[in-house]
Structure formats: structure tokens, C-alpha cells
Amino acid sequence: MQPVTINPEPTEVDAAIAWHDGDARAAVATLLDDVRHLRLQLALAEGVMSRGMVRGWRPAYGPCESGDA
Numbered sequence: 001m002q003p004v005t006i007n008p009e010p011t012e013v014d015a016a017i018a019w020h021d022g023d024a025r026a027a028v029a030t031l032l033d034d035v036r037h038l039r040l041q042l043a044l045a046e047g048v049m050s051r052g053m054v055r056g057w058r059p060a061y062g063p064c065e066s067g068d069a
Helices: 010-020 024-048
Strands: none
Touching: 010 024
């Protein structure tokens, strides 16, 4: 019986770190910048959209409570 070599598929985390040449701190810094940008975009969208258009829905800025990421 031969040992089976498993080559795991690269994940999104692996891809993000590879994009930053293996620098995990740079990858995290970029992701945090993206979060800041997206929160600003969400706040701007909230300011211009009608309450009736979304039937009372308001964006949440904290962690997702439903467990969906």
C-alpha cells in the first residue's frame, strides 16, 4: 500500500498572503483597509437611500449576527 499524498487546494487566505509575497501583516493591513472603505461606502449608501426603498432595513456595522460571513 502506497501512502497517499494530499495536495490541499489553496484557500482565499493562501491567495491573499501570496498576493503580498508571503507577508501576513501586509495582507491583514490590506483587508482592514478594505473593511474601512466598505464601511464608508455603506454609510454613504445609507445616507442617500430612502427608508421606504428598503422597507425599514438598516445596515449593521458590527459583526454579522446570523453567522453568515
